[in-house]
Amino acid sequence: MMAKKILIAPSILSADFSKLGKEVSDAGAAGADLIHVDVMDGRFVPNITMGPLVVKAIRPVTGLPLDVHLMIAEPEKFIGPFVDAGADIVTFHIETCKDPEGLIAMIRKTGKRLGVSVRPKTPLSALDDILDKVDMVLVMTVEPGFGGQSFMKDVLPKIKKLRSYFTKDIEVDGGITIENAQDAAAAGANILVVGTSIFASKDYKTAIKKLKGL
Numbered sequence: 001m002m003a004k005k006i007l008i009a010p011s012i013l014s015a016d017f018s019k020l021g022k023e024v025s026d027a028g029a030a031g032a033d034l035i036h037v038d039v040m041d042g043r044f045v046p047n048i049t050m051g052p053l054v055v056k057a058i059r060p061v062t063g064l065p066l067d068v069h070l071m072i073a074e075p076e077k078f079i080g081p082f083v084d085a086g087a088d089i090v091t092f093h094i095e096t097c098k099d100p101e102g103l104i105a106m107i108r109k110t111g112k113r114l115g116v117s118v119r120p121k122t123p124l125s126a127l128d129d130i131l132d133k134v135d136m137v138l139v140m141t142v143e144p145g146f147g148g149q150s151f152m153k154d155v156l157p158k159i160k161k162l163r164s165y166f167t168k169d170i171e172v173d174g175g176i177t178i179e180n181a182q183d184a185a186a187a188g189a190n191i192l193v194v195g196t197s198i199f200a201s202k203d204y205k206t207a208i209k210k211l212k213g214l
């Protein structure tokens with residue numbers, strides 16, 4: 001199989017929220033491929049971040065796809081609001097889900113792209129029944145909840161295993177740096193979510209270029 005092109009999805013969780021619109025357009029101008037939006041509810045994860053209002057606010061600022069990562073309990077309650085706000089990709093966590101098939105049907109009806117995410121310790125077997133129904137798997141390489149954590153390299157074999165039987169998008173999220181980005185890509189990830197390593201850098205364009213291995 002031909003290696004997929006590496007796409008970079010800056011996570012606005014690490015952006016300067018006092019100028020969020022500018023941060024999003026700057027990330028786009030610097031070569032970002034998607035804009036990653038981390039939604040946390042203080043229930044599934046021990047932190048609260050942003051809701052549909054933020055997605056709606058940044059929608060007119062960029063033409064890039066908005067990649068919404070739902071780290072929330074009862075995701076079925078919020079598919080409609082996030083899609084109406086302008087989400088292009090909706091990713092839910094398998095650990096939150098009593099009825100994954102029902103949730104998948106609900107997201108499919110919106111016509112948006114559909115992702116499913118696994119925490120670092122959740123086995124790939126948790127996805128066995130639904131893998132053929134999703135467009136993307138998001139493999140977490142930190143415990144979800146906060147930006148700025150260290151990449152868990154013991155998750156790399158899981159990415160490699162998934163790539164051996166899953167040909168669609170594999171997104172990796174958490175602790176990605178210029179130093180480890182190529183390890184994640186070599187394991188089979190083709191979309192890299194990057195917060196701190198872009199937004200804490202002085203030069204987003206150079207950071208994105210290096211993250212792509214260029």
Ligand code: DX5
Nearest residue numbers: 144145147148174175195196
């Ligand atoms: C963690 C989030 C990630 C994270 C990425 O719960 O899903 O998107 O913020 O940020 P860094 O790159 O700083 O780990």
Ligand code: ZN
Nearest residue numbers: 038069173193
């Ligand atoms: Zn994320």
